[in-house]
Amino acid sequence: MSIEVVNITKSYKNFTALKEVSLHIPEGELVALLGPSGSGKTTLLRLIAGLEQPDTGAILFHGEDNTNRDVRERQVGFVFQHYALFRHMTIFDNIAFGLSVRSRKTRPSKQEIKERVHLLLRLVQLDGLAHRYPSQLSGGQRQRVALARALAVEPKFLLLDEPFGALDTKVRQELRRWLRHLHEKLGLTILFVTHDQEEAMELADQVVVMNEGRVEQVGSPEEIYHLPANPFVYSFLGRVNLFRGRIRDGKVRLGEAEFETEWEHNSGELPAVGYMRPHDVEIALAPGDGHFVQARIQHISPLGPIVRLDLRRLDTDELFEAELSHQRFSELHVEEKSTVFVKLNNLSFYVESPAATTPRPTFLPIQASF
Numbered sequence: 001m002s003i004e005v006v007n008i009t010k011s012y013k014n015f016t017a018l019k020e021v022s023l024h025i026p027e028g029e030l031v032a033l034l035g036p037s038g039s040g041k042t043t044l045l046r047l048i049a050g051l052e053q054p055d056t057g058a059i060l061f062h063g064e065d066n067t068n069r070d071v072r073e074r075q076v077g078f079v080f081q082h083y084a085l086f087r088h089m090t091i092f093d094n095i096a097f098g099l100s101v102r103s104r105k106t107r108p109s110k111q112e113i114k115e116r117v118h119l120l121l122r123l124v125q126l127d128g129l130a131h132r133y134p135s136q137l138s139g140g141q142r143q144r145v146a147l148a149r150a151l152a153v154e155p156k157f158l159l160l161d162e163p164f165g166a167l168d169t170k171v172r173q174e175l176r177r178w179l180r181h182l183h184e185k186l187g188l189t190i191l192f193v194t195h196d197q198e199e200a201m202e203l204a205d206q207v208v209v210m211n212e213g214r215v216e217q218v219g220s221p222e223e224i225y226h227l228p229a230n231p232f233v234y235s236f237l238g239r240v241n242l243f244r245g246r247i248r249d250g251k252v253r254l255g256e257a258e259f260e261t262e263w264e265h266n267s268g269e270l271p272a273v274g275y276m277r278p279h280d281v282e283i284a285l286a287p288g289d290g291h292f293v294q295a296r297i298q299h300i301s302p303l304g305p306i307v308r309l310d311l312r313r314l315d316t317d318e319l320f321e322a323e324l325s326h327q328r329f330s331e332l333h334v335e336e337k338s339t340v341f342v343k344l345n346n347l348s349f350y351v352e353s354p355a356a357t358t359p360r361p362t363f364l365p366i367q368a369s370f
Contacts, residue, residue, distance in 0.1 A: 001062050001156040001189050002027040003048060008057035010043055017043040019213040020057070025206075027062070030183045030190045032200035035210035036236070041193040042161055044210075048191065049159050050074045061156065077150030081162040084146065085134040091145055092117055092130040098153040120148040123182070140171040144178070151186075160192035164199065172196075176203055197237050201225065209233050231350050234275045241281070241320040243274040243344070252349055255315035257293050261349060274347040278308065281322035282343035283332060292341040295320075300336055302326075309334075311342065 003025040010018040018040045025031050033041040046052045048059060050071035058067045066074055085094050093100075095117045099108055108116070121127045124144040134142055143163060150158060163179075164172040180203055183190055194200050200207050201221040209216045209224060209232075217229040228234040245254035248269040252259045259274075284292065298319070299310040307329040309322045322342070324332075334340060 003157065003189065003191065004058075004060035004063070005044070005048070006058040006060065008044070008047060008054045008059070010040075010047060010052070010054050017213055018047075018054075021213070021215055023208060023215060023218070025189060025191060027189055028187050029205045030180070030203060031192075031206045031208060032204035033191065033193045033208050033210060034195070034197065034200040034236075035216075036195060038212075039210040040213040041195075041210055045159050045161055045191065045193050049076050049078050051078075075153070075156045077153065077155030077158040079143075079146050079150050079158070079160045079163050081165045085142060085149075087134055090131050090133060091121075091126065091137070094134070094145055095120055095149045095152050098149060116152060117148075120151055123151070123185075124148045125178070138171070139167045140175055143167065143175060147179075147182075155188075157189035157191065160190065162193050162195070165194075165196075172199070179203065201237075209236065211236075228275075228348070231273065231275065234348065234350075239278050239321065239323075241276045241278060243276070243316075243318060243320070243347070245272050245274065246270065247272040247349070247351055254344075255293065255313060255318075257291055257315075257344060259347065259349070263351070270351055272349050272351045274344070274349050276320075276344060276347050278321040278323040279306075280344075280346040281311075281320070282345055283309070283322055283324060283328075283334075284341045284343070285332060285334075287341045288343075292343050295340055295342045297334060297336050297338045297340060300334075311340075313342075314339070 003023075005021055005023040008018050008021045009016070021040070021044060033044060035041050043052070047054050050066070050069060050073075054067065058065055060066065061074070086097065089097070096113050099113050099116065118127070118130070121130060124147060126141060126144055126148070129137065129141070134145070137145065147163070164175050167175065176199060192203070204221060206218060207221055207224050208218050211232050217224050217233050219227070224233060225237055228237065234240055243254045245252050246269050247261065247263055250261050250263045252261055252272050252274065254274055294314040295311040296314065297309055298312050301308040301310070305326070306323045307326060309324065310319065311322060312319050332340070
């Protein structure tokens, strides 16, 4: 079941939660809505579920308009962050609830309900726990019960609102792998909300990055990480170094470093900002091939499998980070206050479009090289 969101706007009094959002979710895909708190992720999910109505726009399921349909007519499975299980009911009764409250005309027989519940318990790897109560299960087990309950009514698609947000790190990692396996097995369209970049990148076929009620970028995890559409997407998807400079006649100058670009706009000199991941910083004890800048090591932080260096450029006084493997760090034999040579690899430049006429800046990504 595909989902189409067309120019959706939703406001609450003086606050606009969604601003003309359009989105296509292909059938059978696992899609993440990723963004900071207040970006509109959960509002969009609730509108798709039918728990709220948009001010303007339309919601289509497989090309059919469902904008004004009741939540019960949409046949969605919805899983909340905090399980929302009935504490006084057994696990069996929690999963069977959506089936047992149907009208007599559409309600399966007791035997059919029993068979479906036990099938789902096996699917979520909780077979044998049917007669326990939620308080007797771990957080990860309770969340799997919530997923089984959502699946019991045979939904057209599954909506998950930060389903692993209340769990500790190890349990979250285990449930991510389990959900990915479940999706591959069922082939359901699944849309889930998260503010955890690692979770979105690990689980999703497609990631929808949201900010301030708008969709910033849609793409595969690899696309949005390696080809971010704008500075917000780049900054939100992990640690980043910023280098400020100027662009003119196709060249960007950052202190003593100069980069050739594909910039073709004849608009004089403009501010440009270079973005780079800490793991792309190359450290050497002497200048090698290519263009290196000098920096002083301010602080050294061993962090499990990596070592993070806080550096200060000597030419611009800018602070930035580098992440090295323990092996590379040991080879360098550096310490705090050491001066090193740094090569800035894989820089992505963004320049505010000189043609932008809206209050919201439009940025042009630029490829650059030494």
